[in-house]
Amino acid sequence: MKETIERLARREARQLGRYNSGLSDDAVRQRFAVKDIARLASNENPLGMSPLADAALWAEVTRTACYPDPASLQLRAVIAARTGMTPEPVVMGNGSENLLEMLCLAFLNPGDRVVTLLPSFGLHHLYPNMLGAEVTLVPVNVQMEYDLDAWAQALAQPAKMVVFSNPSNPVGCMLGREGFERLIAMTPPDCVLVIDEAYYEYCAAHPDYPYSLCVLRQQARPWIVLRTFSKAYGLAGLRVGYGLACHAEMVELLDRVRTPFNINRMAQAAAQAALLDVAHVARSVTHVTQQRAWLRDQLLAMGWGVAPSQTNFLFVNVAQDSAALAERLLHFGVIVKPWLEAGYTQWLRISVGSEAANQQCIAALRQCAQ
Numbered sequence: 001m002k003e004t005i006e007r008l009a010r011r012e013a014r015q016l017g018r019y020n021s022g023l024s025d026d027a028v029r030q031r032f033a034v035k036d037i038a039r040l041a042s043n044e045n046p047l048g049m050s051p052l053a054d055a056a057l058w059a060e061v062t063r064t065a066c067y068p069d070p071a072s073l074q075l076r077a078v079i080a081a082r083t084g085m086t087p088e089p090v091v092m093g094n095g096s097e098n099l100l101e102m103l104c105l106a107f108l109n110p111g112d113r114v115v116t117l118l119p120s121f122g123l124h125h126l127y128p129n130m131l132g133a134e135v136t137l138v139p140v141n142v143q144m145e146y147d148l149d150a151w152a153q154a155l156a157q158p159a160k161m162v163v164f165s166n167p168s169n170p171v172g173c174m175l176g177r178e179g180f181e182r183l184i185a186m187t188p189p190d191c192v193l194v195i196d197e198a199y200y201e202y203c204a205a206h207p208d209y210p211y212s213l214c215v216l217r218q219q220a221r222p223w224i225v226l227r228t229f230s231k232a233y234g235l236a237g238l239r240v241g242y243g244l245a246c247h248a249e250m251v252e253l254l255d256r257v258r259t260p261f262n263i264n265r266m267a268q269a270a271a272q273a274a275l276l277d278v279a280h281v282a283r284s285v286t287h288v289t290q291q292r293a294w295l296r297d298q299l300l301a302m303g304w305g306v307a308p309s310q311t312n313f314l315f316v317n318v319a320q321d322s323a324a325l326a327e328r329l330l331h332f333g334v335i336v337k338p339w340l341e342a343g344y345t346q347w348l349r350i351s352v353g354s355e356a357a358n359q360q361c362i363a364a365l366r367q368c369a370q
């Protein structure tokens with residue numbers, strides 16, 4: 001059977017790498033007989049969702065028998081109002097991962113060139129690979145910051161799509177205003193520019209964080225900025241992301257490749273309410289900023305390298321095989337993400353969690369890092 005399936009499969013699917021999505025709490029509880037789990041592998045919000053989102057979600061549950069609005073009109077109107085756009089160039093995804101998939105389906109032919117960052121968010125290369133595109137990975141420099149010279153070299157050749165996260169996942173570094181403008185200027189005009197701002201809320205107040213929409217609006221080229229409700233808004237389980245595009249025509253194209261009802265009712269209602277709870281996001285960001293500083297100090301005191309981070313996670317050079325260390329941490333109920341990309345296998349990505357989870361993580365690291 002395995003042979004038949006392999007033979008029938010598309011070549012691109014057969015050769016595709018796996019997304020490293022990690023273990024569930026229950027799996028770890030069962031396998032290692034631990035009670036308290038420190039979930040620090042997926043960059044979730046330890047404060048959970050806004051109480052307003054919680055209420056909106058439950059109010060919507062009674063309408064589960066009816067299909068959701070396929071155009072997510074109300075939600076797009078609220079997002080548009082918040083971002084100073086009209087609703088037409090706003091597009092919704094079942095998580096922003098769904099938007100990455102839609103962009104690849106809409107734009108990439110086999111052999112097209114995609115340029116992205118290394119280390120990278122897995123889906124920035126997996127979806128292009130799924131469609132047979134060739135991916136060029138541009139490494140960060142030794143300071144673990146965006147390397148603009150390396151980008152200039154990579155962008156000297158034609159590309160169909162340029163996609164990167166700012167701030168970066170998994171590194172956490174941020175490309176500042178000047179660097180952002182330089183990078184945009186060196187991108188060939190005849191390509192699709194995808195700026196993944198999954199951690200936007202954590203650096204929106206940073207004085208050097210580029211106001212990407214403002215910069216991109218001056219560009220006569222196709223672009224889209226991706227954001228998500230999964231991180232600072234604490235709605236990862238509901239799967240809602242959105243794209244702010246250069247033009248309504250981009251959304252019309254993406255609409256043709258997307259599943260019609262990609263945002264369920266509860267998700268549409270909760271996301272809309274979550275957007276209005278500005279105080280909850282502010283609390284979440286403050287929590288992360290404080291706990292990140294504590295976690296960083298602890299990790300530095302253990303003699304490890306910690307990349308600069310403007311996000312809700314830290315990328316740590318543990319000077320040993322990070323997958324083996326992550327495995328040992330599971331025995332203490334601590335789930336973190338070892339990086340598996342070549343060149344970064346000594347790096348661990350640790351999410352900033354609740355105070356208790358962060359302490360559990362540091363205590364476990366002290367026990368099993370020797």
Ligand SMILES: *Cc1c(COP(=O)(O)O)cnc(C)c1O
Nearest residue numbers: 095096097165169198228230241
């Ligand atoms: C978490 C993350 C996403 C995916 O977010 P979803 O909206 O949950 O799909 C996309 N891009 C980056 C860089 C992320 O870190």
